[in-house]
Amino acid sequence: MLTYTLKRIVQGIVTVWFIATATFIAMHAVPGDPLAGQKATSEQIRRNLAERYGLDRPVIAQYGVFLGNVLRGDFGISFTQENRRVNDIIRESFPVSATLGILAVAFAAFGGVVWGALTAIYRNRLPDLIITFLVILGISVPSFVVAALGQLALVDINAWLGFSLLPIAGWGSVRHMIVPSMVLGLGTMAYLTRLMRSSMLEITGSDFIRTARAKGLPPTRIFLKHQLRNAILPVITVLGPAIAAITTGGFVVELVFAIPGLGRSFVQSVQQLDYTVIMGTTVFYGAFLVFMVIVVDLLYGWIDPRVRLE
Amino acid sequence: MSAVEQFAPADFEPAIVERRVHAISRPSLSYWQDAARRLRGNWRAMASLAVIVGLAFFAMAGPWIWSVDPAVQDVDQISQAPALPSTARIVAPTTPWAGVTTEATQSSPAVTNLRLIETATTQTVRLTWDPVVGAEGYVIYRSLYDPAPDRALGLPLGDVLGANLASYEDRLDLKPRRYWYSIVVLDANGERAEYASLSVDVVRAVSVDEALSRGWVTNASALTVGESITLPFHPLGTDYLGRDLLARLIYGARVSLFIGVVAPLLFVLIGIAYGSIAGFVGGRVDQLLMRFAEFVIALPFLLFMILFKIAFGIGPGESGVVPMLVALVILDWPPTARLVRGQILQIRQEGYVAASQLLGAKTGYLIFRHMIPNTLGVILVTLTFAVPSAIFTEAFLSFIGMGVAPPTPSWGSMANEGIRTMLAHPHELFFPAAFISVAVLAFNVLGDGLRDALDVRMRGRE
Numbered sequence: 001m002l003t004y005t006l007k008r009i010v011q012g013i014v015t016v017w018f019i020a021t022a023t024f025i026a027m028h029a030v031p032g033d034p035l036a037g038q039k040a041t042s043e044q045i046r047r048n049l050a051e052r053y054g055l056d057r058p059v060i061a062q063y064g065v066f067l068g069n070v071l072r073g074d075f076g077i078s079f080t081q082e083n084r085r086v087n088d089i090i091r092e093s094f095p096v097s098a099t100l101g102i103l104a105v106a107f108a109a110f111g112g113v114v115w116g117a118l119t120a121i122y123r124n125r126l127p128d129l130i131i132t133f134l135v136i137l138g139i140s141v142p143s144f145v146v147a148a149l150g151q152l153a154l155v156d157i158n159a160w161l162g163f164s165l166l167p168i169a170g171w172g173s174v175r176h177m178i179v180p181s182m183v184l185g186l187g188t189m190a191y192l193t194r195l196m197r198s199s200m201l202e203i204t205g206s207d208f209i210r211t212a213r214a215k216g217l218p219p220t221r222i223f224l225k226h227q228l229r230n231a232i233l234p235v236i237t238v239l240g241p242a243i244a245a246i247t248t249g250g251f252v253v254e255l256v257f258a259i260p261g262l263g264r265s266f267v268q269s270v271q272q273l274d275y276t277v278i279m280g281t282t283v284f285y286g287a288f289l290v291f292m293v294i295v296v297d298l299l300y301g302w303i304d305p306r307v308r309l310e
Numbered sequence: 311m312s313a314v315e316q317f318a319p320a321d322f323e324p325a326i327v328e329r330r331v332h333a334i335s336r337p338s339l340s341y342w343q344d345a346a347r348r349l350r351g352n353w354r355a356m357a358s359l360a361v362i363v364g365l366a367f368f369a370m371a372g373p374w375i376w377s378v379d380p381a382v383q384d385v386d387q388i389s390q391a392p393a394l395p396s397t398a399r400i401v402a403p404t405t406p407w408a409g410v411t412t413e414a415t416q417s418s419p420a421v422t423n424l425r426l427i428e429t430a431t432t433q434t435v436r437l438t439w440d441p442v443v444g445a446e447g448y449v450i451y452r453s454l455y456d457p458a459p460d461r462a463l464g465l466p467l468g469d470v471l472g473a474n475l476a477s478y479e480d481r482l483d484l485k486p487r488r489y490w491y492s493i494v495v496l497d498a499n500g501e502r503a504e505y506a507s508l509s510v511d512v513v514r515a516v517s518v519d520e521a522l523s524r525g526w527v528t529n530a531s532a533l534t535v536g537e538s539i540t541l542p543f544h545p546l547g548t549d550y551l552g553r554d555l556l557a558r559l560i561y562g563a564r565v566s567l568f569i570g571v572v573a574p575l576l577f578v579l580i581g582i583a584y585g586s587i588a589g590f591v592g593g594r595v596d597q598l599l600m601r602f603a604e605f606v607i608a609l610p611f612l613l614f615m616i617l618f619k620i621a622f623g624i625g626p627g628e629s630g631v632v633p634m635l636v637a638l639v640i641l642d643w644p645p646t647a648r649l650v651r652g653q654i655l656q657i658r659q660e661g662y663v664a665a666s667q668l669l670g671a672k673t674g675y676l677i678f679r680h681m682i683p684n685t686l687g688v689i690l691v692t693l694t695f696a697v698p699s700a701i702f703t704e705a706f707l708s709f710i711g712m713g714v715a716p717p718t719p720s721w722g723s724m725a726n727e728g729i730r731t732m733l734a735h736p737h738e739l740f741f742p743a744a745f746i747s748v749a750v751l752a753f754n755v756l757g758d759g760l761r762d763a764l765d766v767r768m769r770g771r772e
Binding site for chain 1: 604605608609610611612613614616617618620621622623698702705706709710711712722725726729732733739743746747748750751754755
C-alpha cells in the first residue's frame with residue numbers, strides 16, 4: 001500500500017509539472033501584447049512594467065521563475081486588479097467553489113446510488129421508467145439551461161409562496177447553497193444513476209446472491225449487505241472524474257447564480273486576459289484535480305486490493 | 311385371412327430415414343450483419359438514427375428549403391414569438407388630418423355614434439363621434455380588454471378640449487390586434503362617469519416607402535395602395551436582433567453538428583494511430599507514449615479548452631470554429647488511444663492471431679485482417695459517445711462567451727442569447743436548447759444501441 005501510495009504521489013507531482021508547463025506554453029502563444037491593456041504610455045513606463053512582471057527576461061528564464069514560483073505556491077500579481085495577489089484571489093474564491101463542489105458531489109453520489117438501486121429493484125416497472133426518463137433528461141439537457149430553469153422555477157416558487165423560500169442568487173448562507181449544488185450535481189447524478197443501475201443488475205444476477213437467497217437470508221439483508229455494497233464499488237471509481245466534471249461544470253452554475261467562486265474569477269480573468277490569474281487558477285485547479293484523483297484512487301485501492309496489484 | 315391380401319410389395323421396402331440433423335437452416339451471418347440485425351431490432355436506436363439523419367438533413371438541405379439570410383436584422387421584428395404567415399395592407403403615406411368639428415346638438419351623458427372614419431390600420435386609427443352639449447372636452451382611452459365589466463378604460467391617450475371637436479387620431483404604437491376605445495366627456499366638474507366605447511380591429515399596414523426600405527420589394531410600381539403584401543415569415547419567431555430563428559437554427563446546426571461530428575472523427579483517427587503504434591511497438595516506446603497520453607488526460611479539460619482558444623485567437627471576421635476544433639482534438643484524443651492500445655494488446659493474445667501468424671501472415675495482414683476489424687466496433691461506439699460530449703463542449707464554451715464568434719450562430723451561442731430574454735421571450739431559449747438536447751439524446755441512445763449490438767460480451771445483458 002505504501003509503495004502504491006508513493007508511486008501515485010510521484011506521478012501526481014510530474015502531472016502537475018506537465019500541467020504547469022502546458023499552461024506556460026499556451027499563455028505564451030496568446031496573440032497580443034500583455035502590457036497593451038496597461039497604461040504603458042511611454043517607453044520608460046513600459047520598461048518598468050515589463051520589469052515588474054518579469055517580461056524583460058528571456059522565455060526560458062521566465063519559465064524557470066514561473067516553475068520556482070509554482071513550487072513555492074506563489075502565482076504573482078494580477079494584471080488587471082492592481083496590486084492584488086493571485087494567491088489572495090484563489091484563497092478567497094476557492095473555499096466557495098470547494099463547498100459548492102463537495103455539496104454537489106455528495107448530492108450526486110447519494111442521489112445516484114439511491115435512484116440507481118431503485119431502478120434496479122423496480123426493473124422495467126413504472127418507477128424504473130420514470131427515473132430512467134429523468135436520467136435521460138439530466139444527461140441530455142445542457143447544464144446552463146438546467147441552471148437557468150432552476151432559477152426560473154425558484155422565482156415562481158418564491159412568488160407563489162409569497163416569501164423567499166430560497167434565495168435565487170448570491171452566496172453566504174446554507175440556503176444559498178441548496179439549489180446551485182443540486183443543479184451542479186444533476187448531470188453527474190444522472191450518470192451515476194445509470195452506472196449504479198447496470199452494476200446493480202449485474203450483481204443481482206450473480207451466483208452469490210442466488211446462494212444468499214437459497215440459504216434463506218431476509219431480502220433487506222441481501223440488499224444491504226450483498227447487493228448494495230458490491231454495486232457501489234464501480235461508482236467509487238468514477239467519483240474522481242466526476243469531481244473533475246463537477247468542479248469545471250461549476251463555471252456555469254457560478255455564473256448563473258452569481259456565486260463568487262474560482263470558476264467565475266477564471267472566466268472573468270479570461271475575458272479580461274488577466275495572464276497571471278489565468279495561469280495561477282489553471283495550475284491550482286489542475287493540481288487540485290490531480291490530488292482528488294489520487295485520493296479517490298488510494299481510497300479505491302484500500303477498498304479493493306486488486307487495484308493495487310496492477 | 312383377407313388381411314394378408316391387403317399388403318402390397320411396396321409396403322415391404324425399407325423406410326427412408328431423413329438424416330439432416332446438422333444442416334444449417336439459416337444463412338450464416340458475419341459479425342457486422344449480425345450487429346446490423348440486432349441494431350435494427352432495437353427500436354430506440356433506430357428512432358435515434360432517424361432523428362440524426364433528420365438533423366443532418368436539416369443542416370445540409372435547410373438553407374435550400376428555407377432560404378432566409380440568418381444575419382439579416384430587423385429592428386421592427388425583435389423577439390417575435392413563433393407565428394403563422396401574416397400579410398399587411400399597403401397604405402399611402404399618412405397625411406396630416408384636420409379632424410372633425412361638429413355642432414353639438416344632443417345632451418346625453420356620454421357621446422353617441424362613436425365610429426371609425428376609415429379602416430383602422432397600424433399606421434393610424436381615426437375616431438369620430440357626435441359631440442355633447444355642455445362638454446368642455448373629451449378624454450380618449452384605449453384598452454386591450456373590454457372595459458364593460460368593471461369600467462377598466464385602460465390607457466388615457468389624450469384629450470381634445472372644446473365641445474365641438476369630435477375626433478381623435480391614434481398613432482401610438484399600434485399593433486395588429488383588437489383595441490377598445492372609450493370616450494369620456496369632460497365638463498366643468500371633471501370627467502363624467504359615463505363613457506362610450508368601441509372595439510376596433512386594427513389591420514397591419516405598411517407604406518410603400520417602408521416596404522422598399524426594408525427590402526421586401528424591389529420595385530415600388532409593383533405595389534398598389536389598398537392591396538395586401540405578404541410579410542417576411544418567421545415560423546419560429548425572431549431573436550433579440552430580429553433575425554429569423556429558423557434560419558439561425560439551420561446555420562447553427564451546421565456549426566454545432568460540424569464541430570460535434572468532425573472533432574470526434576479527427577481525434578478518434580489520431581487516437582487509433584497513436585494507440586496502435588503504442589500497442590504494436592510495445593516496450594519502452596509504448597510506456598513513453600502512454601505516459602504522455604496520461605498527462606494529457608490529466609489536464610483540466612475545460613480550462614485548457616479555454617486556454618487553447620485564447621492562445622489560437624480569433625481574428626476579425628473569423629467564426630472561431632477551427633480553433634475550437636483544434637483545441638478539442640488536442641485535448642480529446644488520449645482516451646481513444648488508450649482504448650485502441652488496450653484492444654490491440656488483447657487481440658494480440660488471441661488464438662486466431664497466433665494461428666494466422668503460424669500460417670505465415672505478415673504484420674500488415676494481421677493489422678488489416680484481424681486488428682482493425684475487431685477494434686472497429688469499440689471505436690464506433692466511442693465515436694458515437696464522443697459526439698454529444700463535443701456538442702456539449704461547444705455549447706458550454708459559447709455560453710461563457712468563449713465559443714464561436716458572433717454573428718456566426720451555433721446552438722450554444724443561441725441558447726446563451728436566449729437565456730437573457732428567457733422570461734419575456736422563452737422561445738429564443740427553447741428552440742436552441744431543444745435542438746441541443748435532442749441531438750445529444752439521439753447520439754447517446756444510438757451509442758447505447760451500437761454498444762449492445764456490437765459488443766458480443768454485452769449480449770443478453772441489460
